Amino acid sequence: MASYVSTLSMSTALRSNLIKAQAGLSDAHKEMVTGRHADIGLSLGTRTGQTVNLRNQYDKIDSIITTNGIVAGRMDVTQKSLDGMLETAQEFLGALIGVRDGANGAEVLASQAQNNLQSLIGALNASMGGQFIFAGIDSQNRPVTDFFAPGAANKQAIDDAFADFVVAGGYGDVGEIPPADMTAFLEGAFAAEFGPASAGPPPVAGWDNWSTASDQNVSARISTTEIAQVGTNANKQHFRELAMGYTMIFNLAPDGLNSTTYRAVIDEAIDKVSAAITGLVNDKAQLGTTEERIKSSTDRLSIQRDVMGKQIDNYEGVDEYEASARVTQLQTQVDTALALTARLQQLSILNWIR
Amino acid sequence: MSLSSALNVAQSSLSALSTHSQILSRNVAGANDPNYHRKNVLQSTNFDGSIRVNGIGRAVDAVLFSGKLGATSTTATQQAIVDALEQLEATVNDPELDQSLGAKLGALTNALQEFGVTPDDPILAQTVLTKATELARSLNEASQVVSDVRKGAHSDMSDGVSEVNKLLAQFEQVNTAIVKGTVSGADITDQLDKRDQILSQLSQQMGISVQGRANNDMVIYTDSGVTLFETVPRAVTMGPASAAPLDRAVYVDGVPVTGAGAIMPLKSGLVRGAAIVRDEITVTYQRQLDELARGLVEVFAETDQTGGGLPATAGLFVDGAGSVPPPVPPPALPAGPVPGLAARINVNPNADPARGGDLSKLRDGGLAGAAYHYNAENAAAFSGRIQQLLTELGQERAFDPSAEADSTTSLAGFASSSVGWLEGKRQLAADALGFETARLERTTDALSNATGVNVDDEMTLLMELERSYSASSMILTTIDRMINSLLSAVE
Numbered sequence: 141m142a143s144y145v146s147t148l149s150m151s152t153a154l155r156s157n158l159i160k161a162q163a164g165l166s167d168a169h170k171e172m173v174t175g176r177h178a179d180i181g182l183s184l185g186t187r188t189g190q191t192v193n194l195r196n197q198y199d200k201i202d203s204i205i206t207t208n209g210i211v212a213g214r215m216d217v218t219q220k221s222l223d224g225m226l227e228t229a230q231e232f233l234g235a236l237i238g239v240r241d242g243a244n245g246a247e248v249l250a251s252q253a254q255n256n257l258q259s260l261i262g263a264l265n266a267s268m269g270g271q272f273i274f275a276g277i278d279s280q281n282r283p284v285t286d287f288f289a290p291g292a293a294n295k296q297a298i299d300d301a302f303a304d305f306v307v308a309g310g311y312g313d314v315g316e317i318p319p320a321d322m323t324a325f326l327e328g329a330f331a332a333e334f335g336p337a338s339a340g341p342p343p344v345a346g347w348d349n350w351s352t353a354s355d356q357n358v359s360a361r362i363s364t365t366e367i368a369q370v371g372t373n374a375n376k377q378h379f380r381e382l383a384m385g386y387t388m389i390f391n392l393a394p395d396g397l398n399s400t401t402y403r404a405v406i407d408e409a410i411d412k413v414s415a416a417i418t419g420l421v422n423d424k425a426q427l428g429t430t431e432e433r434i435k436s437s438t439d440r441l442s443i444q445r446d447v448m449g450k451q452i453d454n455y456e457g458v459d460e461y462e463a464s465a466r467v468t469q470l471q472t473q474v475d476t477a478l479a480l481t482a483r484l485q486q487l488s489i490l491n492w493i494r
Numbered sequence: 495m496s497l498s499s500a501l502n503v504a505q506s507s508l509s510a511l512s513t514h515s516q517i518l519s520r521n522v523a524g525a526n527d528p529n530y531h532r533k534n535v536l537q538s539t540n541f542d543g544s545i546r547v548n549g550i551g552r553a554v555d556a557v558l559f560s561g562k563l564g565a566t567s568t569t570a571t572q573q574a575i576v577d578a579l580e581q582l583e584a585t586v587n588d589p590e591l592d593q594s595l596g597a598k599l600g601a602l603t604n605a606l607q608e609f610g611v612t613p614d615d616p617i618l619a620q621t622v623l624t625k626a627t628e629l630a631r632s633l634n635e636a637s638q639v640v641s642d643v644r645k646g647a648h649s650d651m652s653d654g655v656s657e658v659n660k661l662l663a664q665f666e667q668v669n670t671a672i673v674k675g676t677v678s679g680a681d682i683t684d685q686l687d688k689r690d691q692i693l694s695q696l697s698q699q700m701g702i703s704v705q706g707r708a709n710n711d712m713v714i715y716t717d718s719g720v721t722l723f724e725t726v727p728r729a730v731t732m733g734p735a736s737a738a739p740l741d742r743a744v745y746v747d748g749v750p751v752t753g754a755g756a757i758m759p760l761k762s763g764l765v766r767g768a769a770i771v772r773d774e775i776t777v778t779y780q781r782q783l784d785e786l787a788r789g790l791v792e793v794f795a796e797t798d799q800t801g802g803g804l805p806a807t808a809g810l811f812v813d814g815a816g817s818v819p820p821p822v823p824p825p826a827l828p829a830g831p832v833p834g835l836a837a838r839i840n841v842n843p844n845a846d847p848a849r850g851g852d853l854s855k856l857r858d859g860g861l862a863g864a865a866y867h868y869n870a871e872n873a874a875a876f877s878g879r880i881q882q883l884l885t886e887l888g889q890e891r892a893f894d895p896s897a898e899a900d901s902t903t904s905l906a907g908f909a910s911s912s913v914g915w916l917e918g919k920r921q922l923a924a925d926a927l928g929f930e931t932a933r934l935e936r937t938t939d940a941l942s943n944a945t946g947v948n949v950d951d952e953m954t955l956l957m958e959l960e961r962s963y964s965a966s967s968m969i970l971t972t973i974d975r976m977i978n979s980l981l982s983a984v985e
Contacts, residue, residue, distance in 0.1 A: 146532075146946025147525050149939050156935065180588055185921035189914020192589050196600040196906050203604035207611040271614060277873035279614050358875045360611045364888065367881050456589070489950040493957070 154484065158477045165470040172463035176456045184455060191455040198448045201441045204363060208438045211360045211370050215431050218273050218371060219424060221263050226420045228256050229382060233413045236389075240406045253390035260382055261286060264351075264374045276354030276373035283353035283374045287387070294333075294349040298391055301329045314396035319404035322397075326388060326408045334380045350383065351375055363437040368430050378419025385412040497980075499542060501973050506544035507966040510537055513547050514959050518952050525947040528938070529691040532947050533683050552683045555944040559690065560704070562941050565934035566694060567701035567717065567762035572927035574650065574767025575775070579920040581643050582779060585636040586913050595636065595786060596909030598629045603887055603906070609857070610881055614874035619853040626810055627841050633787050637837035640780045647772035648740050651752070654699045654765040655730050655744060661699075662714075662727030665692045669712055669723075676709045686710070696722075700751075701762035718758040720746045740772065775919065781897040782912040783836035787811075788828055789893070789905045790839065793886045795827055796859055796866040807862045809842065816843045818850040820863045831894045 167178040177183040184191065235252060239245050264274045264284045275283040285294050305325045311317055332338075337346045353374040360370045389409050397405070517533050524530030532553040540546050587593040592601070602625040609618040668689045675682035689712070696702055701717030714723040721728055728747035737743075743753035744765055751760045752769035760766040794810040807824035813835055820842075828835070843849035844861045855861050859868030859879045868879040893908055895901040900911035 144943055144946075144951075145948060146942045147949045148528060148946050149942035152942070153939065176590070180590075181583060181586070181917035182921055182924055184917065186914040186918030188586075188589065188917035189910045189912070192594055192596050192913045193907065193910035195589055195592070196596055196910065199597075199600050199604060200607070203607050207608055210611055269612075271612070271875065275875075277875040277877070278871065279873070279875035281874075354871055354873050356871070356873070356876075359877055359881070361607060361881055361884060489953045493953065 150484065154477070154481045158474065158481060161470055161474045161477050165467065165474055168463055168466040168470055171458045172460055172467050175458060175460050175463075177458055180456055187455065191452055194448050194452050194455070198445060198452065200364070201445045201448070204361065205438055205441050205445065207360065208362055208434050208441075211362065212431065212434050212438075214268060214271075214273060215370055215427060215434070217266075217268050219427060219431075221266055221273070222372075222420060222424050222427070225260060225263055225382070226417065226424070228259060229413055229417050229420065232256055232385070233410065233417065236406055236410050236413065240403060240410065246402070250390050253386045257287060257383065257386035257390060260379075260386065264379065272353075273371060274353060274374040276371070276375070277356045277358055278352065278354040279358065281352055283351050285350055285352075293345070295391070297333050297345060297349050298330070298387060301333055302392065305329060315398050315401075317397065317401050319401045322401045323404050323408060326405065330388065331384065334384050347375065347380060350380075362434050363441060366433070366437065368433055370430060370434075372423055372427065376419065376423060378416040378423065381412045381416035381419065385409045385416065388412075497973055497977060501970065502542070503544045504966050504969040504973065506546070508963065508970070510535070510545040510547055511959055511963050511966065515956070517550060518956055518959065521947045521952050522949060524687075525949050525952075528942065528946075529687055529694065530947065531683070531687055531690070531945040549679070550681045550683045552686060553945040555941060558937060558941040558944055562934070562937045563693060563697040563702060563704075564717075564762070565930065565937045566697045569927070569930040569934045570698050570764040571762045571767035571770075572923055572930050574647070574764050575770060575923045576920070576927050578643050578647060578771040578775060579916070579923055581646075582639065582775070582916060583920060585632075585639050586916060589913075594909065594913055595629070595632055595783075596906055596913060598625070598632050599790075599906055599909055601625045602629050603884065606880055606884055606887075610877045610884060612875075613857045613877045613880060616853055619856050622856055623841065623845055623853060627846075629790070630811065630839050630841050633783060633790075633836045633839050636783055637780065637834075640776050640783065641837070644740060644772050644776040644780075647768040647776065650768040651744060651765055651772065652732055654763075654768065655732055658696065658699050658722075658730045658765075659727070661692050661696045662723055662730070665689065665696070665714070665723055666727055668692065673709045673711050682710070697763070699764050700746075700760055701766070716746060716751060716758070717761045717763075718751060720749045720751060720758050722746060744769070778896075778898050779912075779916065780833075780836070781831065781894060782899050782908075782915070784833055785831060785893045785897050785899075786905070786909055786912070787835040787839040788832055789891060789908065791835070792827060792891070793905060794883065796862045796868075798865050799859070799868055799870075800865045802865055804863075804865050807866070809859070809861045809866070810845060810856070812840055812842045814838050814840060816840055818843045820844055820861065822863065824862050824866075831897075 170178045180191070181188050232252060235245070235249055239249050261284050265282050266273055267282075271279040272281065272283055273279075275281060285292055287295050302325075306314065306317075309317065309321060332344050333346060334350070335344075335346045337348045338344050351374045355373060355375050357369040357373055358371040359367050362368050362370075388405055392405060514535050517535050521532055534551045534553075536548040536551045537545055538548055585593075585595070589597075592598075602622070605618070605622045605625045609615075609622050612618055668685050672682050672685045672689060674680075675685065693702065693704060693714070696714070700722075702722065703715050703717055705713045705715070707713060711725075712723075713721070715721055722730070729745075730747075731745045732742045733745050734742065743750045743755065744760075745751070749758055750756045751758060752766065753759075753773055760769075790811045791808050791813065794808070795806050796809040797806045798804040804824060805826055807827060813825075813828070813832070842851070842861045844851040845853065845855050847853055851861075857869065857876060857880060858872070860866050868882075869876040887906070888904055890902055890904055890907075893899065893901045893903070897912075899908055899915050903911065
């Protein structure tokens with residue numbers, strides 16, 4: 141017997157071919173539709189770990205890009221607020237210089253100072269999205285005490301300090317205060333009301349009466365490795381100087397002071413407001429630098445993210461046209477296998493035995 | 495007289511042809527049975543011309559048969575490994591679905607990043623807690639899957655052992671019958687078929703090699719050389735009794751054949767595949783899960799902020815249920831690999847409002863006690879601790895090298911490396927299974943062609959038998975007529 145073929149082996153071969161072709165067809169169809177391997181783990185093996193890692197990093201970078209957008213929005217609001225304060229301060233400085241040289245318009249100056257102080261306090265108390273943006277990391281508490289509220293501690297402390305000064309100097313009338321003494325007061329006890337708290341004697345609450353903000357600024361992670369300070373706080377020196385300048389013009393009213401003393405007050409105010417303007421500009425510049433850093437970090441991360449997206453596709457993707465060609469070929473194969481199975485089973489000698 | 499001898503010959507022809515028909519019908523009946531070997535009649539001619547049936551012959555091919563036994567065993571090994579790896583892969587799944595532990599760790603990291611930008615938002619804090627809880631739960635569930643796979647492999651091993659014992663008992667019966675039949679000259683072809691069937695089933699469980707002896711007796715050895723059957727079956731057990739059930743090895747005839755202490759380890763078979771799954775694959779994967787859990791506990795650990803010298807201790811992730819308030823003194827951090835940590839890891843209840851904790855501790859620290867409070871000013875937008883955690887998450891750390899994943903990498907890198915290890919093993923096992931299955935198919939095919947039945951062939955033979963039978967019957971009737979006419983001539 142040359143070579144023998146058993147009936148069982150013939151039918152088994154036909155059946156197993158059919159099953160294999162059908163399994164291959166379903167996989168090829170899935171690849172054609174999704175554009176990725178049907179079973180990533182089987183196709184990639186150990187390199188699946190690398191694609192998981194890439195996806196991880198992709199999501200991480202995406203998340204940082206999103207949070208950078210939030211942070212940039214907040215910084216924008218802060219900058220606009222600082223712009224407003226700066227403009228107001230510069231106008232006030234111009235008015236101060238005008239009054240010193242011309243010695244009229246004092247009443248208008250006082251009311252301008254009052255308005256400016258109100259708007260300064262309002263701006264420093266601004267909130268965005270539930271956070272007080274000038275409160276530092278103590279963002280859930282309104283930072284600055286309203287000077288104009290009845291019984292405000294900051295106003296009370298300044299009024300007391302002035303009253304003490306008048307009593308200590310023994311002046312019969314406010315108009316008797318000489319300019320040198322006034323300057324000394326303004327640079328001494330008055331300035332102390334805007335400075336750090338001290339135990340005394342006598343105990344002075346100082347800037348604590350004005351602001352509960354934290355000295356620590358809010359910081360955020362702007363890239364995978366950088367953390368930056370993304371805000372400012374109401375305790376900064378330039379805000380104190382602005383408050384000082386406005387308060388001394390508005391609260392130590394011109395009525396009653398003699399003209400030279402009044403001029404001394406104006407000079408002090410000009411000093412303070414100029415220093416505050418310089419400070420504000422510096423603060424804005426620092427924040428602007430951070431905004432630049434955020435922007436460049438976002439740009440860099442966007443490019444990285446896109447590159448990673450392509451790499452992930454490289455690992456996991458299949459050529460859809462190739463998969464579609466495979467589907468067609470396997471369909472033909474299944475068709476042929478089915479036809480053969482049917483035809484070969486009909487070939488039997490039993491059909492011809494009577 | 496030659497007429498009577500002609501009668502004799504014709505009659506012997508008829509009986510031989512009936513035996514042929516019987517064998518033919520047995521062949522046709524066994525055409526679809528993969529264990530059936532084609533039979534034929536061995537006949538010879540006597541000196542007086544009559545036909546004698548000497549016995550029933552059986553188509554054999556010893557080489558192909560032992561090849562088929564080997565292929566069955568190796569296929570069973572790989573199948574066991576592939577099936578277990580498929581189950582383990584459920585803990586990872588398609589990377590796009592983000593179900594792997596690495597992806598869940600990434601989700602926690604991103605939630606922390608968002609929280610770090612707006613630390614005063616309690617919704618973001620809740621998101622961090624939720625992601626952390628998901629991660630801990632995924633680790634617990636993955637551990638459960640590994641434990642289930644391990645138990646499944648163990649029960650496969652013990653089932654395999656009982657199956658082997660049962661088959662060896664059956665083998666003893668059939669073998670004895672064959673030896674007796676060979677000695678007495680009976681037709682033992684059906685028993686031979688049955689014995690080969692038992693051998694096929696046995697090779698599924700363990701790799702075997704067989705040797706024939708006098709009188710068709712057979713001896714079975716494992717493929718590593720330990721005696722399974724020699725006149726009587728040898729004991730196949732799981733032991734020793736002193737070991738924990740999941741650590742027991744398979745003993746054949748007192749010799750351990752699986753596990754690290756095996757002197758003559760099995761090379762193939764379901765039992766070997768299950769032993770690899772139970773003793774190597776699941777153990778290594780569990781180590782990876784436990785190292786991941788340990789890394790988590792360490793990354794989120796809190797240090798004493800008061801300078802009081804208290805040890806660093808577990809923060810957001812704790813071993814076990816944890817307690818509110820935190821225990822004093824605080825428990826020490828794990829120093830090295832901790833077996834079973836992945837099954838026990840949990841989120842510290844001091845962070846969970848539903849269990850008596852406080853969400854703000856996620857931002858402020860203090861999960862391990864008041865001395866571990868980081869937010870000195872108690873400010874709402876304090877992000878120092880969060881940024882510290884994010885930095886720590888990105889740092890490289892050392893992992894146990896016996897976990898077979900990247901041993902110096904970040905926590906996320908280790909999780910990805912673990913995925914790569916599992917999928918790599920799966921790809922290798924699937925390729926090996928494909929190869930072994932193809933080999934088994936080819937061998938089975940060849941064996942079937944050598945020893946199987948072709949129904950068309952048998953039917954053709956039947957037609958010839960039919961004709962010979964009619965011819966012999968006709969000879970009988972003719973001789974009968976001839977004798978009748980002779981006898982009637984005498985009257």
